[in-house]
Amino acid sequence: MxxxxxxxxxxxxxxxxxxxxxxxxxxxxxxxxxxxxxxxxxxxxxxxxxxxxxxxxxxxxxxxxxxxxxxxxxxxxxxxxxxxxxxxxxxxxxxxxxxxxxxxxxxxxxxxxxxxxxxxxxxxxxxxxxxxxxxxxxxxxxxxxxxxxxxxxxxxxxxxxxxxxxxxxxxxxxxxxxxxxxxxxxxxxxxxxxxxxxxxxxxxxxxxxxxxxxxxxxxxxxSMPATLQEEIDIIHFRLEQIQRDLGLDKYKMPLQYLSDLVTIFRELRNGQTDDKNTKIKSPGSTLSTAEVLSVLQTGIQHSIYFGNGIMEPDDIATSIRSTIVKDNNRDQGAWDEYVETVIKSRKGWKAWYEAFHRTTN
Ligand SMILES: Nc1ncnc2c1ncn2[C@@H]1O[C@H](COP(=O)(O)OP(=O)(O)OP(=O)(O)O)[C@@H](O)[C@H]1O
Ligand SMILES: [Mg+2]
The missing domain is CATH 3.40.50.300 (P-loop containing nucleotide triphosphate hydrolases)
Incomplete structure (x- = not known):
């Protein structure tokens, strides 16, 4: 450094x-x-x-x-x-x-x-x-x-x-x-x-x-990271580097949210849930690893300056939605369907579902 x-x-x-x-x-x-x-x-x-x-x-x-x-x-x-x-x-x-x-x-x-x-x-x-x-x-x-x-x-x-x-x-x-x-x-x-x-x-x-x-x-x-864990590892290690550069080394990223976020991006990108049981409509946006990184950075800054200092779904939901829904006509339907069919019924994801709902109200 x-x-x-x-x-x-x-x-x-x-x-x-x-x-x-x-x-x-x-x-x-x-x-x-x-x-x-x-x-x-x-x-x-x-x-x-x-x-x-x-x-x-x-x-x-x-x-x-x-x-x-x-x-x-x-x-x-x-x-x-x-x-x-x-x-x-x-x-x-x-x-x-x-x-x-x-x-x-x-x-x-x-x-x-x-x-x-x-x-x-x-x-x-x-x-x-x-x-x-x-x-x-x-x-x-x-x-x-x-x-x-x-x-x-x-x-x-x-x-x-x-x-x-x-x-x-x-x-x-x-x-x-x-x-x-x-x-x-x-x-x-x-x-x-x-x-x-x-x-x-x-x-x-x-x-x-x-x-x-x-x-x-x-x-x-x-190529894109092959597995969920590989992608989480890349994002985690780059995020730590970026935070160090920004003087935010002490900030602790809630790892469960990081993993959930990568899951959302991967599932939408791949057109199916990670367990391969449900097919999903893919939006047209790129949804790259780099975009997950930038969404997380926005979430961290939001939690520091507008939230309680620890990133929660509410700090990041709007940024996730606007990264995924780039073209309203094309992507909005795919996103709504994902929220209502996958996120709503997933165990432990209630906070995400509620946060995404608040972004549209
Ligand atoms: N396998 C990886 N190892 C380390 N960092 C990675 C890896 N994959 C993605 N990243 C991170 O993703 C971010 C974006 O990478 P980069 O800008 O080089 O992408 P790119 O392939 O040039 O994309 P574009 O086609 O949009 O120009 C960087 O911060 C990089 O560190
Ligand atoms: Mg490039």
């Missing part, structure tokens, strides 16, 4: 002490340009003791997935993390970049209106008009900077970029080179450079990924 005052310090700042200890302890060979050996990167991601400190786990899930990500980054192909919203694609990409390059901030956010300069370079126009193209006038994109310094660069939401802009990455990934014809020179990527991209496969992005570009990436799919 750092005493950094930023709302959300980058992974390399927040976990600077862990990275420093891992670098000092690292006995294994480091690939060229890497700050840590692949084994130490896994240690950083999965957590565990290291001398007299404990490395916090960052990603809860299949270790083999992490090994595959790291192995990919050692090849000449980029890593493309795909998966439903909230499956920790961005989170994992940030931590991989922090552990491998010591910096996770060399990042491009894919947007619909993007132009190629944002992936390549543009110019400081005052300088360009006065003195013509020069190194001084050149404004490098994060990708160009990562190529020069041998770092990992992150591309968020790759498929939101228009296909012809995505295709600029083909040369970057296959030739490891970017030409700057105005200066009559080429930049060749230094060892250690690679790309981690993320794409959401629920919305399918706005644009497709071209086959040529897809061949230059290894695609790793991150």
């Amino acid at each position: 750092t005493d950094n005052n930023n709302i959300r310090p980058g992974a390399e700042t927040r976990y600077a002490h862990e990275l420093k200890a891992l670098i000092a302890d690292d006995q294994y060979d480091k690939p060229p340009g890497w700050k840590l050996s692949p084994r130490a990167v896994i240690h950083y991601l999965t957590g565990g003791p290291l001398g007299d400190i404990t490395i916090e786990p960052k990603y809860l899930g299949n270790r083999r997935i992490l090994e595959l990500c790291i192995a990919t980054l050692l090849t000449d192909r980029g890593l493309l993390l795909m998966g439903l919203p909230g499956t920790a694609k961005s989170w994992l990409s940030e931590h991989l970049a922090a552990a491998i390059s010591g910096s996770s901030t060399t990042m491009v956010q894919g947007t619909v209106g993007m132009d190629e300069n944002q992936l390549k370079y543009h110019w400081n126009y005052a300088e360009l008009l006065q003195n013509g193209p020069s190194e001084k006038a050149l404004v490098k994109s994060p990708i160009l900077r990562a190529m020069e310094s041998g770092h990992i660069t992150r591309i968020e939401e790759l498929t939101r970029m228009p296909t012809e802009i995505q295709d600029i990455l083909i040369t970057v990934l296959s030739e490891k080179m970017m030409g700057i014809p105005e200066l009559n020179r080429e930049v060749y990527a230094v060892k250690g450079f690679n790309v981690i991209a993320t794409a959401n496969d629920r919305d399918k992005g706005v644009h497709d990924l071209s086959a040529a570009l897809r061949r230059r990436f290894n695609v790793v799919h991150l």
Whole structure:
């Protein structure tokens, strides 16, 4: 933990002490340009003791997935993390970049209106008009900077970029080179450079990924937590981290409510009750793990500032409803049916049923 005052310090700042200890302890060979050996990167991601400190786990899930990500980054192909919203694609990409390059901030956010300069370079126009193209006038994109310094660069939401802009990455990934014809020179990527991209496969992005570009990436799919307990564990551990960052370490989360909340989201997402006995209409909203996390954070703040300091169904019911019912016409029916058929008759859920009723009255 750092005493950094930023709302959300980058992974390399927040976990600077862990990275420093891992670098000092690292006995294994480091690939060229890497700050840590692949084994130490896994240690950083999965957590565990290291001398007299404990490395916090960052990603809860299949270790083999992490090994595959790291192995990919050692090849000449980029890593493309795909998966439903909230499956920790961005989170994992940030931590991989922090552990491998010591910096996770060399990042491009894919947007619909993007132009190629944002992936390549543009110019400081005052300088360009006065003195013509020069190194001084050149404004490098994060990708160009990562190529020069041998770092990992992150591309968020790759498929939101228009296909012809995505295709600029083909040369970057296959030739490891970017030409700057105005200066009559080429930049060749230094060892250690690679790309981690993320794409959401629920919305399918706005644009497709071209086959040529897809061949230059290894695609790793991150999946939703398979069981209720796995999802509870992920949320519990992330919530504790977030609370620590907010100075709310002393706040004790009522674990039964956390488990109930995850159950509600999972059942609606899966279209059936956890015991598989009752079919349920699924609303159209995403209902991801990340949304459960944000509902809980709202509930905790509500209980602290408007309630008795311990989260109860009343602190959180409105937030649950508005997360699930995003489109009134489509989702309201599914939600009402779930409240009246499942929540109403479930043993020990009276407080939830009453709280949800109060949200509509
Ligand atoms: N398996 C997991 N291990 C650790 N944290 C997880 C896991 N799954 C989800 N999370 C948490 O969920 C939150 C959302 O993750 P993130 O923003 O990376 O999702 P995403 O896959 O990039 O979603 P989107 O497609 O909406 O961009 C993060 O706080 C992350 O820590
Ligand atoms: Mg993301």
